[in-house]
Amino acid sequence: MKMGGGRRRPNIMITGTPGTGKTTTAQLVAETTGLRHVNVGDVVREKRLYSERDEEYDALILDEDRVVDELEDALAEGGCVVDHHGCNFFPEDAFDAVVVLRTDNTILYERLETRGYAAHKVQENVQCEIMMVLVEEAMSSFPHERVLVLDSNTMDDLERNVGQIVSFVEQFQRSS
Ligand code: DAT
Numbered sequence: 001m002k003m004g005g006g007r008r009r010p011n012i013m014i015t016g017t018p019g020t021g022k023t024t025t026a027q028l029v030a031e032t033t034g035l036r037h038v039n040v041g042d043v044v045r046e047k048r049l050y051s052e053r054d055e056e057y058d059a060l061i062l063d064e065d066r067v068v069d070e071l072e073d074a075l076a077e078g079g080c081v082v083d084h085h086g087c088n089f090f091p092e093d094a095f096d097a098v099v100v101l102r103t104d105n106t107i108l109y110e111r112l113e114t115r116g117y118a119a120h121k122v123q124e125n126v127q128c129e130i131m132m133v134l135v136e137e138a139m140s141s142f143p144h145e146r147v148l149v150l151d152s153n154t155m156d157d158l159e160r161n162v163g164q165i166v167s168f169v170e171q172f173q174r175s176s
Contacts, residue, residue, distance in 0.1 A: 007078030
C-alpha cells in the first residue's frame with residue numbers, strides 16, 4: 001500500500017482492549033473534526049471480511065489482508081479515525097497517530113459485564129488489559145513517538161482524550 005506523506009488530513013488509529021472506550025472516543029473525535037469514523041468490526045461484518053467464526057469466544061476471525069485492502073483508498077486519502085482492538089496488521093505509515101486507551105481492571109470488568117459478555121470473555125479481556133497486550137502491539141508496530149497511551153476510566157478522561165486528539169488533528173491540518 002502506498003502511504004505516508006502528502007495526506008492533508010491525518011489518519012488516527014484508536015486501539016485498546018474491548019470496553020476501553022475506542023468507539024465512544026472515535027465517534028466524538030469524528031464529530032468534532034469531521035474526520036471519518038471507521039469501526040473495523042462494523043466494516044468486517046458489513047463486507048463479510050472474516051474467514052471463520054470463533055464459537056468459543058463468539059467472535060469473527062477477521063481476514064486482515066482483506067480489511068487492509070478494503071480500507072486502502074480511504075487511508076491513502078487521509079482523514080480516518082480507525083477504531084479496532086488491534087493494529088499490527090496495518091502498514092506502518094497508515095497512521096499519523098496511534099492512540100492506545102487503558103482502563104483500570106475493575107472498571108473494565110464492570111463495563112464488559114454490563115455489555116453482557118460471557119464470564120470467560122470478560123476475564124480474557126481483563127487479562128489482556130492487565131498484560132498490556134495492545135500497548136505492546138502498538139509499540140512494536142509503530143514508531144514510539146507516534147504512539148499515545150491514554151487513561152480512559154472516567155468521563156473527564158474521555159473529554160481530555162478527545163480534546164488531545166482533536167488538537168493533534170488541527171495541528172496536523174495547519175502544518176500540512
Ligand atoms: P470499545 O469501543 O473500546 O469496546 P466503548 O466505546 O464501546 O468501548 O465503551 C464501552 C462503554 O464504556 C460504553 O458504555 C461507554 C463507556 N465509556 C467509554 N469510555 C469511557 C470513559 N472514559 N469513562 C466512562 N465511561 C466510558
